[in-house]
Amino acid sequence: MAQPSITAAPFGELPNGQTAQLFTLTSSTGLEVRITNYGGIVTHFFAPDRQGQPGDIVLGFGSLDGYLSDAYATANPYFGGLIGRFGNRIKEGRFTLDGQPYTLATNNGLNHLHGGMHGFNQQLWEAEMLVDLGPVLRLTYISPDGEEGYPGNLTVTVLYGLTADNSLRIDYTATTDRATPINLTNHSYFNLGADATPDILGHELTLHADRYTVVDDTLIPTGELRPVAGTPFDFTQAHTIGERIGQVPGGYDHNWVLRGEGFRTVAEVHEPTSGRTLEVRTDQPGIQFYAGNFLAGTLTGKQGRPYPKHGGFCLETQHFPDSPNQPTFPNTVLQPGEVFKSVTEYRCGVR
Template identity: 90%
Template sequence: MAQPSITATPFGELPNGQTAQLFTLTNGSGLEVRITNYGGIVTHFFAADRQGQPGDIVLGFDSLAGYLTDAYTAANPYFGGLIGRFGNRIKEGRFALNGQPFTLATNNGPNHLHGGQHGFNQQLWHAEMLVDLGPALRLTYLSPDGEEGYPGNLAVTVLYRLTADNALRIEYTATTDRATPLNLTNHSYFNLGAGTTPDILGHELTLHADRYTVVDDTLIPTGELRPVAGTPFDFGQTHTIGERIGQVPGGYDHNWVLRGEGFRLVAEAHEPATGRTLQVLTDQPGIQFYAGNFLAGTLTGKQGRAYPKHGGFCLETQHFPDSPNQPAFPNTVLQPGEVFRSVTEYRCGVR
């Protein structure tokens, strides 16, 4: 059996002349993940099928250039990126803290999405390779006061590491010197067919959630947490993604209210032909299940493969959208003196 390892190679040059690195992590038992310090993007994720054959189960590009093209900027799917300061949407790009109003970019129709025009997924993070944790990559970024309109100097650390039981573990830590909303996540798009299935509609999905956040036509929560029972949002029993997607206007792009608290299993996907499974474990209260509705075949990724509508799905662990404007939702404001900590795992297997 191979030894766990982490290596670094150049990944490409940014317009400002800085060079991004690509880090390859292998756990010695069949899992290989590649991550660039540009945006903390997970570019490749190789997991074995039931025959033991590895395949790349995430959407992305083989070089940095793919993430910098005009076509990518126009489509803006956030492939594999770290999302912050605030993942998901904030209504009209506005919120108030301690009576003070703040205004953010409206980069998704009338609303603010995923941290703004230049969120964490477009920043060059400082990277450290760690061998003693299994292997691991530590990324750090200081988001200055006022960046994208957010208050406070926010110091963020994200630790990516591979576990012995074939999981990509993501540990988030953050501190601030001024109260600020915070909602960190990773935006990987998965297709467990690894190139053998053009879309993810045949994937089977289970979500450990009894309610979801109802949204308006701009995907902002109304405040209602509606039971999933008897609706196309009920994945308590396993269903294929495509089975009822036609009953959901626009397709799945919603936050599910997860059962339980603490670090726990919250979702599982299964691709029947290859046998690959993906379990999601987190300590977060919500998960955004997005079925790639806005992919349109305009982007050509690895191995010359175009990414069509529903070409991948996301399971983004998170707090609820628009939480800064929804006092009944779990709190997302990080205060000075506090340390934000969160853990999510994407665990691979077969059946």
């Protein structure tokens, strides 16, 4: 059994001359995850299949240049990145807080998406390797007051760690000096078949959710929480992703309302060819299931693989989209003196 470890190496130079690092975390159970402090991006995630052969189950690039290219900026898929200050969409980039109107960058049609033009996934985070905690990477970023239009100086700390039960664990913590909306997540695209499956339509998905947030044609919630029963959104029993995706205009890119509260299992995925499984556990109220509808083969990733439509899926643990404008949704406003905390785990297995 391997010894847990964490190492660092240069990953590339940013346009401003700063150097990004790539950190490799290895667990005693055979997982290896590589993360760069540029955007907190998970670049590689090696997990064994049912034969014990490791395969890379996330989409991304082998060098920093891939994340800085014009093609990537045009496609803007947010591969593997830490998302903030507010993940998902805010209608027309506007909200009112304590009677004060705020205007954010609009970078998704008329709407604000994933923190704006230069969200947390494009920032260079301060990094520290915590060897004593067993492979853990601590990333810290201070988002200044007014960044992308948000109020308050927000200090965010993210711990990436590998656990003894085969999980990638992500702990989020944040504090602020002014009231501000916050919704942090990770935007990894998974393909549990690794090199064996070009798309994820054959993956079997279960979501522990009885309702989803209905959206308009710009993917902004209407406020309705609709039961999934009898619809293509019903994953309370396992279905392949491709089985009913054609019945959903544009494909799956929606927030599901998760059952229960506290830290619990909210989703499972099984890829029959490799036998790999992925279990998602979180304390968040929602999860965005996105089926890679906007991938178009324009990006070539690791090992020269183009990433086609439905080349990967995302399960982004989160609060609901547009929550600052939806008074019936769970609160996303962080107040001074409060500490935002959240945890999500992606647990690997086989069957």
